[in-house]
Amino acid sequence: MSAMEGVEQQPAPVVSPFFHPPLTAQADSLAILHVKRDSLLPVTLRTTANDGYAEGAVTNTRFGSYPHSTLIGVPWGSQVRASKVDTGTRGRKTKNAKSGTATPASEPAEQPPQDEAAADSKKRKADDEQLQPPESPTKKMKAAPEPTIKPPQPPLKAAVEAGSGFMHVLPPTPESWTYSLDHRTQVVYTPDYSYILQRMQVKPGQTLIEAGAGSGSFTHAAARAVYNGYPSDSSDTTSHGKVCSFEYHAPRVDTLRSEISAHGLQPLVHVNHRDVYNDGFLLPSAVSPRANAIFLDLPMPWLALKHLSRSSSPTSPLDPNSAVNICTFSPCIEQVTATASALRKAGWTEIQTVEVQNRRLDVRRERVGIKEEGLRGVNSNPATVEESLSRLREVDAKLSEFHAGKAGVPGAGKVQSKAERLEGIRAELGGRKLFKEGRLVHRTEPEVKTHTSYLTFAVLPMAWGEAEEAEMEARWPVDMTVSEVKVRA
Amino acid sequence: MATSNGRIQPNSWVFLRLASDLLRAVEIKPNTIIEIGKYGSVPSNLLLGRPLYYTYEVLEKQEGELYSRLRAVPPSELNADVIAEEATPDESRAEPGTPSGSGGEGIDIVADDGTVIIKNNRLTIDDASRQALSHTEIEELKKSSGGKEIIEQILANHAGLDEKTAFSKAKYTLRKSKKYLKRFTVLPMELGFLIDYIMLKEPARTMEIREETLGLAMAWSNVHFSKSIDGDDNLGVTAPGGRWLVLDDTGGLVTAAVAERMNLLRKDNTTAQTQANNGAPEPSEVSMENGDSDAKPHTPVVHHDFPIPASSNTITVLHAAVQANISLLKYFDYDGNNPDPDHPLHNHLKTLSWLQLLHPEEDPTYREPETATPEVMQTWKSGKRGTYFKKRRRWERCKAIVDETRAGGFDGLIVASHIDPSTIFPHVIPLIRGGGHVVVYSPTVESLVNLSDLYSKDRRTAYLSALAQGNEPDKEDFPVDPRLLLAPTLQTSRIREYQVLPGRTHPLMTSKGGSEGFVFTARRVIPLEGGVEARGNFGKKRKVDQANGSDVAAAAPST
Structure with missing residues (x-):
């Protein structure tokens, strides 16, 4: 099931599927299964697995089971039908293997593995567990770890299509990863990171420092922004873009490292386990990352600023030849005030605080009118004054008919009853093209993220003093004979 | 790298931000004079090699000097006022007028003896007579002394300054500084500043696209560096590259x-410089075509007018007019009419018109020009021969671009166009590869609401039932194939700016109105042939719709 388990044992892809997706979904590579809107599942496709399915590796969702054999080799973006997978008996099949090789010794062998117990007791819960992306050290262990020694695999059963259920197989992108990843901390979502990277002018080939790597959402987007190719050999002198990521929470560092490696990003993302408040931003053996841009997602960014000056010792982590952009990401206004104050004192300029307000819009057709009476998801109030009049006249007519009927006047019963009316409306429904009826309207989606964090931006120009000024005066002397030439008005 | 240079480069465009916050785009050519608004002019050489993002002050011309000198104002000096205010927190709290403790600005706290402790603006007199200096006196001052002195004089002569609260005093000083200090900031040619610059001048030129909307659209387009890796020795792999299709009515901003x-986007200045130093002369066109045609294979000539486009990491711009309007690229040293082989866009930017895409046979450029045998060419004058080869090159380039575009396989589509997207999509969506990203920007929501509706769940269901019944879906009801896009989403982003100052942090009181800016995103997918039936519990019990209750159920969970 959770096919990304045991990622460390698998060879890391040389080239990231994020940057160079091949034409089709590949084995041992990350794919995003789009189950339904806002329900994305990151899965590393495997040719084999040891979770007891006759079909090999299988991903189960609420909308069907998908053996990986039906996914590997299909063109990206393909819609794939669910397969008939026997999910009921697999626990019994593998029980011995699991308890024998994998269950920790302290655990009594008779005790069934937890995942099986869950499956037995509560089907729904088991499904949810299978929806969980990789087993991460930051999560409490839910299932027995996968055996490291794999028993010989019997030949895989060919998958059989189920009658219903489908999903789409998508190549991974930072966006799909952001919306599918395992939340370890608050996630920096696309509306924020897209603006941050745009605003900090992050370009291919640059170096970006990220502190508070957290769940790795920003890491992936930043890696895409700086990527300008893999170093092909040692003689390659082009400066290659990189992301230097710092995180002080050890389990998160481990998880991020394994993800980065599984995603083929390890040549450009350097994950460091570090408390940057105290220990700064230098790479191992005091090498300067020579950063062009810095993103601080820390509770107290002002404590890290002292390590981000031009004159930090032993060496500055900043690129001495470029202006450096910084962005701090803080939810509270008090943090912003303290950060802005520290930035001013440290000589940063262009200090600006903004927040990004993003809304998604729902688009739908709103059908109003008395002809919608009795239908679902519509408004059967009169749509026009005329409809209202006709409704009123009808009521009136019914009333007089009622009285007439009582009085025994012939011709009673010519006015439609409500049941007849509804019947008529339903009968007409088949011929209507509801998808283009009614008025097209849009409104904000029901759930809105009204506040994520304040973004404080600033720029540190390159160091400038009298020596530099004198050097430039010599390099670009003002020649007064041409100074008379007026160039632009 | 050119992109990470913190200095003002010769012959590059920069922005000068004046005290009024207006931007001015200037090309810094060596040995010229640069006009800086009403501050006068300075020699460009005083700016070359100096740091970007620095603020410069135009100094008063000294006796015998022919030009004003510049002073680079260190950031510490720019921030000094606010820092000083923060440095004495106790004092500033005691300072009447600062909102602290129980009394905020505007609330009178009267001491026992009747004196007002907290200042407010109740007694403020708005009258020009409060300023003792007359207009002519200030004009005199401007001639004789620098900006700093003028401001000091003005403040000293303001009768009501002591009555002002700390906040309004700060505001007054700031306003006067902006007026009299001859300072400007040099900013690099970055898209954010370019947007600010155009927004003020002619917002319609870029479809009023805001920086936050542009960033959002770019992220969702997944556009990134994606040069193919062809069996690299070290990596030992082959990996495909990427191509993006762009419809751009923003003058080249997108x-x-x-x-x-x-x-x-940017020329690598380091390589340009080394080439210039080597002085490798470009092979001139005339000398080549004058040469014997037999000699041609021995001296392969590179012509720069119609380069054969690169195959990966490329941008294909589809345009509505005869030529693509990408004039804003001039700020990044690219001019399509003036080919520069050193610019990366030279062979990575491909342009074609709608006519070339949809009906190439009607386009004169796409039609192969007549071929001539070497014998015939021998009889031609060199000029005619030149024209002949030029025509061939133009045709080869056009054919390469058109054929490649029509073959499809793009990694993404980015649309910022005045053309109704529902008429763009039927032609262009099939050219996007499975899993590719589709992004449409529109300044207003209506066209995107219409577009989203074409991919609505109801419409897709109706489309599928038409297919299941073996009918060709009606073009009028289904201008686009609703199965081809997954998770169509409409969103909008807007930034809100805050003033962050000690004791007076709040959102800005005013900002720019105009278009909100909307982004439609979706991913291209490859639908299964035949019916697909959804599975799952959709939350509510759903009544089976008689009309649509065929074997093709709503694709409910897939949107």
Whole structure:
């Protein structure tokens, strides 16, 4: 099931599927299964697995089971039908293997593995567990770890299509990863990171420092922004873009490292386990990352600023030849005030605080009118004054008919009853093209993220003093004979 | 790298931000004079090699000097006022007028003896007579002394300054500083500043696209550097590259943003310099075509007018007019009419018109020009021969671009166009590869609401039932194939700016109105042939719709 388990044992892809997706979904590579809107599942496709399915590796969702054999080799973006997978008996099949090789010794062998117990007791819960992306050290262990020694695999059963259920197989992108990843901390979502990277002018080939790597959402987007190719050999002198990521929470560092490696990003993302408040931003053996841009997602960014000056010792982590952009990401206004104050004192300029307000819009057709009476998801109030009049006249007519009927006047019963009316409306429904009826309207989606964090931006120009000024005066002397030439008005 | 240079480079465009916050685009050519608004002019050489993002002060011309000198104002000096205010927190709290403790600004706290402790603006007199200096006196001052002195004089002569609260005093000083200090800031040619610059001048030129909307659209387009890796020795792999299709009615702004992310926007100054130093002369066209045609294979000639486009990490711009309007690229040293082989866009930017895409046979450029045998060419004058080869090159380039575009396989589509997207999509969506990203920007929501509706769940269901019944879906009801896009989403982003100052942090009181800016995103997918039936519990019990209750159920969970 959770096919990304045991990622460390698998060879890391040389080239990231994020940057160079091949034409089709590949084995041992990350794919995003789009189950339904806002329900994305990151899965590393495997040719084999040891979770007891006759079909090999299988991903189960609420909308069907998908053996990986039906996914590997299909063109990206393909819609794939669910397969008939026997999910009921697999626990019994593998029980011995699991308890024998994998269950920790302290655990009594008779005790069934937890995942099986869950499956037995509560089907729904088991499904949810299978929806969980990789087993991460930051999560409490839910299932027995996968055996490291794999028993010989019997030949895989060919998958059989189920009658219903489908999903789409998508190549991974930072966006799909952001919306599918395992939340370890608050996630920096696309509306924020897209603006941050745009605003900090992050370009291919640059170096970006990220502190508070957290769940790795920003890491992936930043890696895409700086990527300008893999170093092909040692003689390659082009400066290659990189992301230097710092995180002080050890389990998160481990998880991020394994993800980065599984995603083929390890040549450009350097994950460091570090408390940057105290220990700064230098790479191992005091090498300067020579950063062009810095993103601080820390509770107290002002404590890290002292390590981000031009004159930090032993060496500055900043690129001495470029202006450096910084962005701090803080939810509270008090943090912003303290950060802005520290930035001013440290000589940063262009200090600006903004927040990004993003809304998604729902688009739908709103059908109003008395002809919608009795239908679902519509408004059967009169749509026009005329409809209202006709409704009123009808009521009136019914009333007089009622009285007439009582009085025994012939011709009673010519006015439609409500049941007849509804019947008529339903009968007409088949011929209507509801998808283009009614008025097209849009409104904000029901759930809105009204506040994520304040973004404080600033720029540190390159160091400038009298020596530099004198050097430039010599390099670009003002020649007064041409100074008379007026160039632009 | 050119992109990470913190200095003002010769012959590059920069922005000068004046005290009024207006931007001015200037090309810094060596040995010229640069006009800086009403501050006068300075020699460009005083700016070359100096740091970007620095603020410069135009100094008063000294006796015998022919030009004003510049002083680089250190950031510490710019921030000094606010820092000083923060440095004495106790004092400033005691300072009447600062909102602290129980009394905020505007609330009178009267001491026992009747004196007002907290200042407010109740007694403020708005009258020009409060300023003792007359207009002519200030004009005199301007001639004789520098900005700092003028401001000091003005403040000293303001009768009501002591009555002002700390906040309004700060505001007054700031306003006067802006007026009299001859300072300007040099900013690099970045898209954000370019947007600010155009927004003020002619917002319609870029479809009023805001920086936050541009960033959002670019992220969702997944555009990135993606040069193919062809059996690299070290990596030992082959990996495909990427191509993006762009419809750009923003004068080249969107193309520039795409190019920036593909590492194509800027010339690498270091390589340009080494080439200039080597002085390798470009092979001139005339000398080549004058040469014997037999000699041609021995001296392969590179012509720069119609380069054969690169195959990966490329931008294809589809345009409505005869030529693509990408004039804003001039700020990044790219001019399509003036080919520069050193610019990465030279062979990575491909342009074609709608006519070339949809009916190439009607386009004169796409039609193969007549071929001539070497014998015939021998009889031609060199000029005619030149024209002949030029025509061939133009045709080869056009054919390469058109054929490749029509073959499809793009990694993404980015649309910022005045053309109704529902008429763009039927032609262009099939050219996007499975899993590719589709992004449409529109300044207003209506066209995107219409577009989203074409992919609505109801419409897709109706489309599928038409297919299941073996009918060709009606073009009028289904202008686009609703199965081809997954998760169509409409969103809008807007930034809100805050003033962050000690004791007076709040959102800005005013900002720019105009278009909100909307982004439609979706991913291209490959639908299964035949019916698909959804599975799952959709939350509510759903009544089976008689009309649509065929074997093709709503694709409910897939949107």
